[in-house]
Amino acid sequence: MTGKMKAEKIRAGVTGWPVAQSRSPLVHGYWLKKHGIDGSYEKIPVSPEEAEAFYGNLASSGLTGCNVTIPHKETAAAACDVLDDAAQKMGAANTLWLDETGRLCGANTDGLGFLGNLDQMAPGWDDKRDCAIVLGAGGAARAIVWALCSRKFTEVHIFNRTAEKASRIADQFGSTVHAHLWDKLGTFLGKADLLVNTTSLGMAGKARLEIDLGDLPKEALVTDIVYVPLMTDLLKQAAERGNRTVDGLGMLLHQAVPGFEKWFGVRPQVDDDLRRLVLQDLEQVP
Numbered sequence: 241m242t243g244k245m246k247a248e249k250i251r252a253g254v255t256g257w258p259v260a261q262s263r264s265p266l267v268h269g270y271w272l273k274k275h276g277i278d279g280s281y282e283k284i285p286v287s288p289e290e291a292e293a294f295y296g297n298l299a300s301s302g303l304t305g306c307n308v309t310i311p312h313k314e315t316a317a318a319a320c321d322v323l324d325d326a327a328q329k330m331g332a333a334n335t336l337w338l339d340e341t342g343r344l345c346g347a348n349t350d351g352l353g354f355l356g357n358l359d360q361m362a363p364g365w366d367d368k369r370d371c372a373i374v375l376g377a378g379g380a381a382r383a384i385v386w387a388l389c390s391r392k393f394t395e396v397h398i399f400n401r402t403a404e405k406a407s408r409i410a411d412q413f414g415s416t417v418h419a420h421l422w423d424k425l426g427t428f429l430g431k432a433d434l435l436v437n438t439t440s441l442g443m444a445g446k447a448r449l450e451i452d453l454g455d456l457p458k459e460a461l462v463t464d465i466v467y468v469p470l471m472t473d474l475l476k477q478a479a480e481r482g483n484r485t486v487d488g489l490g491m492l493l494h495q496a497v498p499g500f501e502k503w504f505g506v507r508p509q510v511d512d513d514l515r516r517l518v519l520q521d522l523e524q525v526p
Contacts (some may be wrong), residue, residue, distance in 0.1 A: 251302055252503040253282035255294070256309030263518060264307055267496050270517055271508040279504055286312060295319035298336060298344055304503045305337030307496075313379070320346035329412065330382050335499040350380060351387035353495025358463065360494070360510065361486045365434070365461050369393045373425070373432045375449075376439035377405035380465055384438055389413050399425045430455040435478075437464040442472040449474050458482045465491055468522060489515065
C-alpha cells in the first residue's frame with residue numbers, strides 16, 4: 241500500500257539553467273501545505289544540452305508537469321503537442337503539463353499573472369482602457385501586450401531604445417499596438433491610463449529608470465514588474481504625485497496559479513500570508 245501511495249504522489253517542479261535562485265518552490269510549497277496535498281515541487285536543473293530531450297520526453301520523467309524558466313521557454317514550447325493562445329503568440333511556454341491522453345500541453349502564464357496582480361491590487365484598473373504605455377520590448381513586454389490586448393485596450397504604445405524589437409511585437413499584435421523609440425515617450429504620457437515598466441531598469445544592482453512623470457494624468461495607474469526593490473523609484477515617484485501604484489511581486493505569484501491547478505487539481509489563492517512569506521525570503525537576500 242505504501243509503495244502504491246508513493247507511486248501516486250504528484251511531482252512537479254521548476255526547470256531551467258540555473259534554477260537555484262527560483263522562489264517557485266516556496267510558492268508551491270506553501271499551497272501544497274495549505275491544501276494538505278501529498279505532492280512535491282522541486283528545483284530541477286536542465287542544462288542547455290539536455291533541454292530538447294528533457295522536454296520532448298517529459299512523460300518519462302515522473303513529473304506531472306513543470307514550470308520552465310530561462311533559457312528554455314522556447315525549447316519547451318517547441319516540444320509541446322498543444323499550446324495555449326499566449327504561448328503560441330510568444331513562441332515560449334513557462335508552464336507544462338501532461339493531459340489525460342498523454343499529450344504535452346504548454347501555456348505562457350506571464351500575461352495572466354500580470355492581469356491577476358492588477359485585478360487583485362487595483363480593482364477596476366481597466367474600467368478606462370483607452371491608452372496603455374509599455375516600457376521595454378523583451379519577453380515580459382510581449383506577455384503584457386498580449387494581456388492588454390485581451391482586455392481590449394484601444395491603444396497600446398511600446399517604447400524601447402531599439403526600434404526593431406518594439407516593432408516586432410507591434411507587428412505581431414495588430415493595428416492597436418504601436419512601436420516607438422524611447423525618446424518619444426513624453427509625447428504620449430499625457431494620455432496614458434496605464435504605465436507599465438517591463439525593463440530591468442530600477443532593479444537592485446541595475447541602472448535607474450530615468451523618467452519624468454510630469455505629464456502623466458493623476459488618474460493613471462503605474463505598475464512595475466520589478467519586485468526587488470518592492471517599491472521602485474518609478475513607483476515612489478508615481479505615488480508621491482498621487483497616482484495609484486502596483487508592485488511587481490503579485491505578477492510572480494499569480495503566474496504560478498494556473499500551473500498548480502493543472503498539476504494538483506486545486507486552484508490556489510494568492511493571499512496575504514503567501515505574499516508575506518515571499519517578502520520575508522526576499523529580505524534575506526544580500
